[in-house]
Amino acid sequence: MTRAAVVCGLGGAVPSTAVPNSALAAQLDTSDAWIRARTGIRRRYVIAPGEATSDLAVAAGRRALDSARRTTGDPHADHTTDLVVLATSTPDHPCPATAPAVAHRLGLSGVAAFDVGAVCTGFLYALATAASMITAGAAQRALVIGADTFSTILDPADRTTRAIFGDGAGAVVLRAGTDDEPGALLGFDLGSDGSGAELITVRAGGSRQRSTATPPPAGDEFFAMEGRSVFTEAVLNMSKSAHTLLDRIGWRGTDLDRLVAHQANIRILRAVGEQLGLAEDQLAVNLDRVGNTVAASVPLALADAAIRRTLRPGDRVLLTGFGGGLTWGSTALHWPSALHVEPVPGMADPL
Ligand code: COA
DSSP states (O other): OOEEEEEEEEEEEOOSEEEEHHHHHHHSSOOHHHHHHHHOOOEEEEOOTTOOHHHHHHHHHHHHHHHHHHHHTOTTGGGGOOEEEEEOSSOSSSSSOSHHHHHHHTTOTTSEEEEEOOGGGHHHHHHHHHHHHHHTTSOSEEEEEEEEOGGGTSOTTOHHHHHHBOOEEEEEEEEEEETTSTTBOOOEEEEEOGGGGGGEEEOSSSHHHHTTTSOOOTTTTSEEEOHHHHHHHHHHHHHHHHHHHHHHHTOOGGGOSEEEEOOSOHHHHHHHHHHTTOOGGGBOOOHHHHOBOGGGHHHHHHHHHHHTTOSOTTOEEEEEEEETTTEEEEEEEEOOTTOOOOOOTTTTSOO
8 A cells, every 4th residue: 555645625616607509609600509419518608707717716626625624524624735736728827827826815825836737638737746746745635726718718700619618617635645545546647749739729929929029910819729630639649548547557448437538529528438448328428518628627527427426436437638739648546435526506507
């Protein structure tokens, strides 16, 4: 038995403004039928003017800390939280990182706090970073948040990206424990391929463009994606990463009870599920209600499955993600018993 990071808290948040497919169809050359058939998405949420990523991160973080207090029965559990890692590619400001402000607003001033950027794989990268710090003895308890507000970087006229992305945040609390405990993260597979950097990008706004000291070409400030190539890469790399992780920890695909994969597209989820030999009812799905929430996607899907009790104590669960970079990552755990997770307001609203 060795030291490990153990999941002991979970929470999520979405903004209050819901955007159903019908609202997009009223503005753009698209339809509810196309979006549902090609992506499985029926609704997403967007922040209001003046709101920011940290507002969602704080809401999700607060719920996860509350979940950890109730789950562990320790009302003072926050006092031992000494690390906040925030995965985001839509920070409140280009500089500084958003995590210290989030920690401060959660009453965790003074703790180590930093951002991790791996787009839709960000939460898996943040989880691996925090878990490694816990196993190394550099942290005792970590709040790991995935939060993004892609509505702020989408081209309002781009029907493809506006149909897919939504805003949200999800968070997990990790505590120091041992690898034989339910909830222990059993290992990680992380990877990247920078040759595919152009497939998912915001061309303007970084040093490459700003160093030219000229205004960027029109549209370069918006998020751009090569949908078809991304689809193929997502299926390939999530399946490969999941298999690598399973080999590493000695599980087979058929040992899994549940797959919580990045919520990009229902067709991507089905394809990855098939590669692992899983039935459709073993896939966690909440993209129909929140869309692709980028770094929030995996923890929000996890929270949704826990709230709906499709995750049961002892279940063998694999988390996998894929995103810009290109990047990918996976981890696995036995689902812990008695994890107290509060409903995420909005996420369960009828469609
Ligand atoms: N409504 C109506 N038509 C749309 C549309 C929309 N919202 N978005 C795209 N289309 C059109 C395209 O313009 C294209 O038209 P054309 O044939 O006249 O050129 C047509 O639909 C087919 O486009 P295609 O890209 O082949 O569709 P697709 O079945 O591959 O679905 C995506 C497009 C974007 C939904 C799909 O490729 C996808 O999900 N990719 C992965 C995206 C993703 O997950 N990104 C984040 C990863 S981390």
